[in-house]
Amino acid sequence: MSVVDVAAEADIPDNGTLKVTIGDTELCLAKSDGTVFAVHNTCTHAMERMSGGWVEGGRIECPRHGAAFCLRTGEALTPPATTPLPTYTVQVRDGRVFVDPTPSHPHPLLERNEYGAARG
Ligand code: FES
Numbered sequence: 001m002s003v004v005d006v007a008a009e010a011d012i013p014d015n016g017t018l019k020v021t022i023g024d025t026e027l028c029l030a031k032s033d034g035t036v037f038a039v040h041n042t043c044t045h046a047m048e049r050m051s052g053g054w055v056e057g058g059r060i061e062c063p064r065h066g067a068a069f070c071l072r073t074g075e076a077l078t079p080p081a082t083t084p085l086p087t088y089t090v091q092v093r094d095g096r097v098f099v100d101p102t103p104s105h106p107h108p109l110l111e112r113n114e115y116g117a118a119r120g
Helices: 108-113
Strands: 004-008 016-022 025-032 035-040 054-056 059-061 068-070 090-093 096-099
Touching: 004 016, 004 025, 025 054, 025 059, 025 096, 035 090, 035 096
Parallel strands: none
Antiparallel strands: 004 096, 016 025, 025 035, 054 059, 059 068, 090 096
């Protein structure tokens, strides 16, 4: 597994988020009760940026329509989202956050966009 150094852990507020990029992909780092997670930064409902959302109890809530996702699995926990967010494996070493850029699964909206529509 090759990992990418994306941020200092201290730059992620507890129960908060930090947007980072790997290549042309935006990720949302989220720290929930001291644990760092990484999910795709694009909501699977209507493509809002998750880094503007709220973090609590291992969940992140989208700022646009309020869908909640599990930070560990990406599962959509509440409507209006019904499909999971891609997640990424995170390692924290020596105060730095490393992310494996391989997602758990393709983003459902961006996958569709690769066939003609604008990328989000
Ligand atoms: S865009 Fe995220 S819940 Fe609608």
